[in-house]
Amino acid sequence: MVRATSPQGGFDARPYDGRVVEGVEALLFLTGLDPGARDIGAEAAGRLWDTAVRHLALGRDAGQVVSDPGAPDERWVYKRERCRRCGAAVRTWTLASRTAYACPADQHLHAI
Numbered sequence: 001m002v003r004a005t006s007p008q009g010g011f012d013a014r015p016y017d018g019r020v021v022e023g024v025e026a027l028l029f030l031t032g033l034d035p036g037a038r039d040i041g042a043e044a045a046g047r048l049w050d051t052a053v054r055h056l057a058l059g060r061d062a063g064q065v066v067s068d069p070g071a072p073d074e075r076w077v078y079k080r081e082r083c084r085r086c087g088a089a090v091r092t093w094t095l096a097s098r099t100a101y102a103c104p105a106d107q108h109l110h111a112i
């Protein structure tokens with residue numbers, strides 16, 4: 001199992017600015033992980049790593065967070081009321097003094 005959590009549980013977003021948090025949330029969405037997930041398996045960690053490598057390169061080249069190369073200015077759930085992929089109401093909550101965003105249909109608390 002892999003831990004990338006804060007003492008309160010969930011992914012630790014404390015030392016980062018808003019753009020980094022937005023990027024992390026995009027990576028979690030693309031990997032199908034809920035930001036509140038406490039432990040993820042090796043397979044999910046590998047998917048998260050592969051997605052991070054691919055999308056960080058896209059973001060570096062574009063000069064912004066890119067969660068969808070076909071629509072680089074769009075976000076899947078970040079600051080949205082409805083998931084852009086499935087239309088479900090985006091779930092929001094406070095995580096490390098910031099608003100966290102997740103799709104209840106596309107992102108799971110447990111590794112998939």
Ligand SMILES: [Zn+2]
Pocket residue numbers: 083084085086087088103104105106
């Ligand atoms: Zn969704």
